[in-house]
Amino acid sequence: MTLSFGTRLRAAMDERGPLCVGIDPHAALLDSWGLTDDIAGLERFTFTVVEALADTVAVFKPQAAFFERFGSRGVAVLERAVAELRAAGGLVVMDAKRGDIGSTMAAYAEAFLRKDSPLFSDALTVSPYLGYGSLKPAVDLARESGAGLFVLALTSNPEGAEVQRAVREDGRTIGATMLAHLAAENAGETPMGSFGAVVGATLGDLSSFDLDINGPLLAPGIGAQGATPADLPAVFGAAVRNVVPNVSRGVLRHGPDAAALRDSAHRYADEIRAAVGG
């Protein structure tokens, strides 16, 4: 029987420490590693990260865009990376922010959440601009596959407020509406549900939002974007136990040296565990 994503995620965070490392091979990072900005550089970067961290970090979040910019050959590198990360016991959250309706949303779900897909991931980030209801094909397939979703709710960038803080007829903001949908999706699941939210760690006090969705909260913004592990309890309150803090540049800048990558990841995992009291 396939365990649910929420169950597997809780176990991985308990075992390896609550840290998600982003895999963001952008041109400036490749350059700082002494690599060329092409398929060869992309491969070298990606598999250095995979080999250094796959057996020690709980969660990985590859940014699909940085692979797609090399077309199908870049996507082929991503496929291999996802398979190797998963084989070594890492969980993969594909950060692709897909969102569409009907048969198209179902096709995105198949691409990332169907077990025999070359890009099968443990979870996928999705965008609800077409309404939470538009995501239903992905919710359904995730349940079937033991996978999860992270729905964009309150993102870490200042421009995000334009949409996410707008108010619906019932007086709730868009961000709060997404959190409420997710709480309903996860109701009754133990140790937690598989349907998470993306909530920026840089947003300051979020006490006006009900973050208690009984599911994971993927929190970008730690490290280069300015938030620290010590900030997490103040931002997330009681929900901090369900936070999956994402660090990208903060870890990746230590490459290409494998030991330095591992040291950095361990340090972040320890700091986060200390801060959240896990």
Add this chain to the structure above:
Amino acid sequence: MTLSFGTRLRAAMDERGPLCVGIDPHAALLDSWGLTDDIAGLERFTFTVVEALADTVAVFKPQAAFFERFGSRGVAVLERAVAELRAAGGLVVMDAKRGDIGSTMAAYAEAFLRKDSPLFSDALTVSPYLGYGSLKPAVDLARESGAGLFVLALTSNPEGAEVQRAVREDGRTIGATMLAHLAAENAGETPMGSFGAVVGATLGDLSSFDLDINGPLLAPGIGAQGATPADLPAVFGAAVRNVVPNVSRGVLRHGPDAAALRDSAHRYADEIRAAVGG
């Protein structure tokens, strides 16, 4: 010198008739064509459409999801299709609904809007859940490449209202806010700007929205979804001249016979031209 997407789109619509054919190889459609739901079926379907229509239809809108569901090998089929469509004089709007921030948005833009990318398209659909401002790297690269964007504004699905009709502090809805950003982006451009909106043709009377953005309005919903070419003037009012009506199943269901595909596309283009008085 590269002509702008707005200029090239106006010329293509005038010359070939204002029609955008969707390329949506979903499993049910492959089956109805007698094809297998695999890479071989995907290739056969895609290149049948390309060969039948590339030299006669103004705009093509491949749905990235239906290629991504086959992983990198599906994306490779998409690359070849885009190149062949463009070589035959068709304009390609890649329907990928990408949206992210900072270097990630820049990477999506590179993937689809940088001239030497294997997926270089004439325009890309983008999702503004992270705020219109988050799309700036794509706006900038589109300008540089003579490409365009279509920003999701008011989509054709009923669930979309949850986000798109929410109201900001200034009293405007999210949908209206996106239209206003696009109008500002396109100000002063002739014959029209390159930054369009996605506005569903099934939404009924849109007279409470200012659709006069001096840019194209991509309108899904004609054919199988229930709207007809004759509905367009009532939905879009004076902006109907800038509408790019999208038909997918309505045309594709006539395959795999090439002549039937062409006949259907011509019929839709003629009906639309008659309805909008172009």
